[in-house]
Amino acid sequence: MMKDKVIVSSIQRFSLHDGPGIRTTIFFKGCNLKCPWCSNPENINFNIQEYFDGNERKYYGYEISLSDLEKEILKDKIYYENGGGVTFSGGDGLLPFKKIEPLLQKLQKEKINICVETSLVVSDELVNIAIKYVDTFIVDLKIIDEKNAYKINTNVSLYKKNIEKLFSNNCNVIFRIPLVPDYTYTVDNVSKILNFLKKYKPQLVQIFKLHRLGEKKYESLNMKMPEFKEITLEEINKLKEKIEILGIKVEYCQI
Secondary structure, three states: OOOOEEEEEEEEEEEOOOOOOOEEEEEEOOOOOOOOOOOOHHHOOOOOEEEEEOOEEEEEOEEEEHHHHHHHHHOOHHHHOOOOEEEEEOOOOOOOHHHHHHHHHHHHHOOOEEEEEEOOOOOHHHHHHHHHHOOEEEEEOOOOOHHHHHHHOOOHHHHHHHHHHHHHOOOEEEEEEEEOEOOOEOHHHHHHHHHHHHHHOOOEEEEEEOOOOOHHHHHHOOOOOOOOOOOOHHHHHHHHHHHHHOOOOEEEOOO
16 A cells, blocks of 8 residues: 555545534544444454455455545535534544544644544554644543453553543543443443543543444455344433433433
8 A cells, every 4th residue: 555545444424423513534444442343344454355245346445545535525624614524433543643644734724623533542652643633532432441351352551541641631532432231331341431431521421322233244244243232221321320420411322
């Protein structure tokens, strides 16, 4: 892959759930985590992947130059006027930031609002780059219980270090919590999450239950979507109340 190119799986226009206002969401391929409930398995791998739709050969991912990606984003600039902008997602939207920094600089000069969706299990270098350009960080809050971190291949100490850096730099942070019994939704992990939220007081917390809408994507990649239990609406409401008691705005989202 050429130096000024990145691999994206798709560009989603007029997105309303990936940050404030109307947004253009760029989905990069590649993620460091291995969450069993992932609904975008095509974005776990960092490379372009071949699959078949019937007899038709297709691909997850394609190369695009930074200049062409800039043009795609600027096509929608007229829709960003009421607080919208671009959101980098994935996979993990933060992982390509070193490569796309020239693009970030141009978007900032254009006064385009920048959001990133990330697990935040990334290098210190990437966090330092992001702090210079990102207006809102949409950060996964999954397993912060050290003894169960292996279940999703996360690094809790690295995650906490990066969170501390964001809040020390007064960054705008939205936490996004997927509620999965036996993984993120356990007595111990929920207790740790509540203490975590009490400490940092983010501007918003989004909670959501999981779905199996990505199952056909798994099949196309010759993978089986892992099984996971479904949380009840009663359990969701109880957690929502506990977060609201902390004085934190919380939304139940159907993502």
